[in-house]
Amino acid sequence: xxxHIFWILPDAMRNKKGGGINKRAEVCYEFDKxxxxxxxxxxxxxxxxxxxxxxxxxxxxxxxxxDFKYVNDKKIVTxxxxxxMGILKKNDxxxxxxxxxxxxxxxxxxxxxxxxxxxxxETRDIDNIYALFIKMMQEKFDPAKPNFVLMYIxxxxxxxxxxxxxxxxxxxKQSYYPDSIIVLSSDHGHIDYGKNTYxxxxxxxxxxxxxxxxxxxxxxxxxxxxxxLSHVKKKVIETPICLIDIFETVLDYxxxxxxxxxxxxxxxxxxxxxxxKIVRKRLEKRIIRVDTKYHFQNDRKTRLISSDGNYLIxxxxxxxxxxxxxxxxxxxxxxxxxxxxxNLIESRYNVSFLQKVKDKKIAIYNFDYVGFIDIIxxxxxxxxxxxxxxxxxxxxxxxxxxxxxxxxxxxxxxNYTSLYSFCKKNKITLVFVDSLLHEIEFKKYHYxxxxxxxxxxxxxxxxxxxxxxxxFLLFTQYYEASLFNEKRNYHxxxxxx
Numbered sequence: 270x271x272x273h274i275f276w277i278l279p280d281a282m283r284n285k286k287g288g289g290i291n292k293r294a295e296v297c298y299e300f301d302k303x304x305x306x307x308x309x310x311x312x313x314x315x316x317x318x319x320x321x322x323x324x325x326x327x328x329x330x331x332x333x334x335x336d337f338k339y340v341n342d343k344k345i346v347t348x349x350x351x352x353x354m355g356i357l358k359k360n361d362x363x364x365x366x367x368x369x370x371x372x373x374x375x376x377x378x379x380x381x382x383x384x385x386x387x388x389x390x391e392t393r394d395i396d397n398i399y400a401l402f403i404k405m406m407q408e409k410f411d412p413a414k415p416n417f418v419l420m421y422i423x424x425x426x427x428x429x430x431x432x433x434x435x436x437x438x439x440x441x442k443q444s445y446y447p448d449s450i451i452v453l454s455s456d457h458g459h460i461d462y463g464k465n466t467y468x469x470x471x472x473x474x475x476x477x478x479x480x481x482x483x484x485x486x487x488x489x490x491x492x493x494x495x496x497x498l499s500h501v502k503k504k505v506i507e508t509p510i511c512l513i514d515i516f517e518t519v520l521d522y523x524x525x526x527x528x529x530x531x532x533x534x535x536x537x538x539x540x541x542x543x544x545x546k547i548v549r550k551r552l553e554k555r556i557i558r559v560d561t562k563y564h565f566q567n568d569r570k571t572r573l574i575s576s577d578g579n580y581l582i583x584x585x586x587x588x589x590x591x592x593x594x595x596x597x598x599x600x601x602x603x604x605x606x607x608x609x610x611x612n613l614i615e616s617r618y619n620v621s622f623l624q625k626v627k628d629k630k631i632a633i634y635n636f637d638y639v640g641f642i643d644i645i646x647x648x649x650x651x652x653x654x655x656x657x658x659x660x661x662x663x664x665x666x667x668x669x670x671x672x673x674x675x676x677x678x679x680x681x682x683x684n685y686t687s688l689y690s691f692c693k694k695n696k697i698t699l700v701f702v703d704s705l706l707h708e709i710e711f712k713k714y715h716y717x718x719x720x721x722x723x724x725x726x727x728x729x730x731x732x733x734x735x736x737x738x739x740x741f742l743l744f745t746q747y748y749e750a751s752l753f754n755e756k757r758n759y760h761x762x763x764x765x766x
Contacts, residue, residue: 271360271415271523272495273449277436279422279429280317281477282455284310284487289466291459293489294430296437300453300491302503305541309509310490311557311574312457316478319560320456320488324512325353325381327534329558329602335565335610335641336678338704343613353516353527354381357417360525365409366419367402369395369429382419385409395428399435406439450519451493454512458485474749478561481570481581486559488512494541498522501541508549509576510537511557556598564603564610565640565704566678567758573599611644618648621706623674627652632667634675635659635760636684641676641704642760649674657763660688667692669766673699682714689713716746 281291300306313323314330318340323330334340358364364383385405402420410416420436422429433453440446459477461484462469477485490512494501499522517534518541520527535552539545553576562569571582573595580591588596618624623645631649633642635657642657649655658666663673673692675685682689685701689711692699701709724739 270413271362272498273416273418273445274357274362274452274519275436275440275445275449276417276419276452276454277422277433278321278419279433279453279455279489281457281459282489283458283461283484284308284455284489285461285484287461287484288464288469289459289462290427290429291461294433296430296434297453297489297491299434300437300493301505304451304453304491304493305501305504305506307490307492307506307510307537309507310454310488310512311509311559312486312488312512313557313559314478315457315481315485315559315561316476317456319478319563320512324454324456324515327353327513327516327529327532329513329533329560331558331560331564331571331602331606332609334563335614336563336704337566339563339613342705353520356520356525356527360523361414363409363411363414363416365405365416366421367398367405368421369398369423369432382417383409395432398422399432402436403439406443412445448495448497449493450495450498450522452515452519453489453491453493454515455489456512458483458487460484470745474745476749479568479570481559481561481572486572486574490515492518494522499542504541506537506540508540508552509557509574510535510552511555556595558599558602564606565614565638565644567637567639571599614641614644617706618645621702622708623649623702623706626672629653629671630655630669630766631672631674632656632658632663632670634663634673634685634688635762636675636688637758638676638678638704639758639760641678645674645676646763654765655763656765657760659759659762660691662762662764663688664691666764666766667695667697671698673697675699675701677701677703677709682711685711686713716743716750720746 279294282293283291284293286292312320314320318337319330322333322340326333334343354364364381366382366384368384385401410418422432437446440449440451460469460473460480460482462473473480490510492515511534513534514537517527517532518537521536521538535548535555539548540552555575557574559572559574560569573580573582573591578592578595580587580595582588582591582599588599626649631653633646633655635642636659646655646657656670667673675688677685689699691697701711703709720739720742723742724735
């Protein structure tokens, strides 16, 4: 029987010592003593949804989806190359997972990995999570068959390292530890705020997914292999690797072939077993792509990393200052990314109500989401007369249009309130759609009410602490929104009357 695979996935653990709950945990240093540590493991994205999708599909994150909506809609890509989950299932692996509370994480994992706990706020608590893990092992885990078990721990869980150690201890007590493949890998890093978190946050505000520094793209990665698969018990590998290589490596050790053309993942078996110079050179020369956003999102930052250099790309002008082979790689990879994204958007457009709209005069509101707006403009313009207008031109020319279309790329309807109020006042047909082209209802976002809701969740905190926390969160919300708006891009105005 093939060995069990246990994958412990702590969210946003940096691959270095430092302050805060996201530093490399002591349990990782203990695990170094009996595993292979990849000291320079690089993620393909600095956020969970992008990174995990990339890891589980063996492709750089930018190649997978137009934006985050498509991740939740499609879950993890399994019909593109390589389908690691499908391969393991064909080799009789059972899938069971325990996911600590995290809405995005659960949406991503639930169908593919056999999540044991699909609902319930009890999964916020570390002790309850461990109890669910034990219950899953007792009820779902079949020791007579090979099992793939994943445990996901969000960064908000302060005692996450305790949970990791308890899992390790349980596996040892039940005698699963010696003969199983055990992966301990974070999905990405996190901003290192230093000793004073609040002052650090003022320097690096907003979510960690907006940053692409060594603290965010270096991730923890250790693999322990059973003696029947490898003679290597302990090793530190300095050669840069990418997290997308993990599945390729595991399947190589299981003697399961993955004959996919153009795959981005590389098996690490040869540098683990013999420090193969050819493979090491290939890994060093390979360009690893790291992104903060998907192809059709604004404020996207990309890093291209190899032994030959490390280059940040924020716009096309940056391509002028990078070496030729980096530039060529980026251009070709962008073409692949765009092709994959357009196919997904096309599939959504063909089943949306927009596909049926014809002989209308339509104005698309040009706030945000430039690339996506351009695609929808071209599609609609085949059967309609279409303009792209800012609020100023919309107010001036609205009587010429049958329909105002606004594409919303966030949950909070940032900067759509004025548009909504104007259309309502003038009885203009206004339709909001998300990037999946579903019609959605306008819902004004209230900073005050949302902040109050988040503070009430801290039910055990002292009143003074709650008040201070409230004002800090409220300030954070406004501060981050102002910075976010500064970086928005706007499509050029196109007036067709």
